[in-house]
């Protein structure tokens with residue numbers, strides 16, 4: 289059997305007829321950018337998350353940097369972010385000339401709320417929380433810290449569509465929730481797409497203008513903005529997928545439950561879930577001290593895996609200028625050296641998962 293770490297064709301085929309009908313209807317409509325599909329998606333996604341407003345954008349990274357920028361953060365400012373994130377979170381900060389200050393993660397791979405306050409300086413303007421792997425950060429503690437120190441709170445929800453903390457959706461706790469709809473995300477488009485959600489209609493209005501060259505009225509430019517528009521085709525396809533989000537998320541939870549129940553392998557540590565949260569399992573991430581051996585062993589049996597992520601941003605060549613070195617963030621680094629994502633995707637077949645489980649359990 290050949291099992292890919294992630295596959296997007298199953299997720300397409302599951303709703304193929306609906307996707308194809310929607311694509312055709314957009315193609316035939318003669319209207320391709322910022323039209324009724326985008327307006328409908330913004331309304332649908334705001335309702336889904338429980339946020340007041342949603343602004344469709346061209347990518348998750350755009351949602352992050354535009355949120356950081358519109359919240360007034362720039363050169364000389366510091367933003368706290370967990371060390372073990374995907375590099376896009378950090379780029380959302382540095383594109384604006386602001387400085388990322390890394391915080392170690394907790395046992396759930398989220399920013400360790402107990403280590404935030406020690407990093408706050410006079411320059412700190414915001415905390416960026418990344419709900420990594422579809423798990424959820426300790427939002428009560430974090431919102432309390434942000435209020436106490438007058439910090440903005442930005443949530444990177446690129447991996448957490450639908451994840452809940454005490455029944456409330458990620459992305460709605462702070463000033464802005466930033467989503468990516470890159471094809472491999474839980475709510476995936478068929479190309480690049482993103483969105484920002486917020487309870488602040490003022491911020492949403494600014495983002496709406498900013499994404500379209502800073503213009504509300506054609507050829508009248510209010511601010512020096514950018515082109516970060518969500519297109520009609522992606523929005524239309526996202527409307528189709530969003531309507532199935534409950535089913536898609538329930539399925540991922542079931543797959544994760546099955547792994548949790550049936551994996552019995554003393555060489556690996558299974559992920560655990562914070563109480564009061566309901567994760568959406570963007571990745572099923574295990575840890576092992578024998579990672580390369582396990583990767584090779586599974587590869588030999590046709591099972592692909594991925595490391596999310598092998599090089600933490602503070603050790604990335606791109607951020608050499610921040611002056612960090614190996615050893616600065618030991619927990620972040622030990623995760624980078626031991627994490628491994630095993631296959632989990634929409635419409636994963638029972639026999640695919642069972643084979644994966646059997647192989648992992650038989651690893652010696």
Ligand SMILES: *Cc1c(COP(=O)(O)O)cnc(C)c1O
Pocket residue numbers: 347348349350373374376377418444446447467468469470480481482
């Ligand atoms: C995917 C991802 C992003 C970036 O989203 P794009 O749509 O690819 O720009 C940002 N942060 C995290 C945590 C991600 O996983």
